Amino acid sequence: DGGITQSPKYLFRKEGQNVTLSCEQNLNHDAMYWYRQDPGQGLRLIYYSQIVNDFQKGDIAEGYSVSREKKESFPLTVTSAQKNPTAFYLCASKARTTYGYTFGSGTRLTVV
Amino acid sequence: EDKVVQSPLSLVVHEGDTVTLNCSYEVTNFRSLLWYKQEKKAPTFLFMLTSSGIEKKSGRLSSILDKKELFSILNITATQTGDSAVYLCAVEAETGGGNKLTFGTGTQLKVEL
Numbered sequence: 397d398g399g400i401t402q403s404p405k406y407l408f409r410k411e412g413q414n415v416t417l418s419c420e421q422n423l424n425h426d427a428m429y430w431y432r433q434d435p436g437q438g439l440r441l442i443y444y445s446q447i448v449n450d451f452q453k454g455d456i457a458e459g460y461s462v463s464r465e466k467k468e469s470f471p472l473t474v475t476s477a478q479k480n481p482t483a484f485y486l487c488a489s490k491a492r493t494t495y496g497y498t499f500g501s502g503t504r505l506t507v508v
Numbered sequence: 509e510d511k512v513v514q515s516p517l518s519l520v521v522h523e524g525d526t527v528t529l530n531c532s533y534e535v536t537n538f539r540s541l542l543w544y545k546q547e548k549k550a551p552t553f554l555f556m557l558t559s560s561g562i563e564k565k566s567g568r569l570s571s572i573l574d575k576k577e578l579f580s581i582l583n584i585t586a587t588q589t590g591d592s593a594v595y596l597c598a599v600e601a602e603t604g605g606g607n608k609l610t611f612g613t614g615t616q617l618k619v620e621l
Contacts (some may be wrong), residue, residue, distance in 0.1 A: 444608055455509070501550050
């Protein structure tokens with residue numbers, strides 16, 4: 397079945413460590429997105445990418461980095477520069493020719 | 509900066525009640541407005557609206573968009589406890605770097621017996 401896979405589901409890290417969240421899709425979608433969700437809040441856009449080897453900053457990109465070396469993969473690195481990294485992270489993808497977005501099941505990151 | 513505002517922030521109703529959730533927006537290069545339901549993890553898609561005045565329906569849920577007033581509503585009739593969730597409104601806009609979705613903060617709906 398086609399879909400988006402985010403791993404791991406839960407991640408614990410010590411303060412000051414970089415951590416990379418995985419997002420893989422087999423939908424042949426062109427665009428991929430990373431969102432962050434804090435309790436009681438909506439989703440905020442971190443980074444997005446429309447094509448391989450190109451990506452754009454979203455509304456809250458500071459302290460995060462991404463790469464898009466393959467169409468299927470859009471990993472997100474949460475760096476030590478991110479002040480409050482504990483949150484729920486969602487990855488999404490979208491085909492160029494359709495309106496619908498597909499979401500992964502998310503990664504809950506806790507920094508202790 | 510694109511902006512999406514949802515109201516109310518939270519709502520508690522009894523089973524069988526009808527609820528109306530509101531979403532207003534200010535975006536440049538509007539493309540579509542989407543409604544999602546979020547229970548525990550990933551949002552699940554409800555509706556996508558692109559044209560004004562055309563109601564979309566799915567069972568007890570319906571939604572309509574007013575592109576002149578920059579506003580959308582989501583109606584749920586005969587609410588059930590299974591409707592308890594956060595309802596998210598998002599607006600898709602075209603940017604120089606491609607399309608992006610901007611979300612509102614959501615409306616937390618609780619349906620009690």
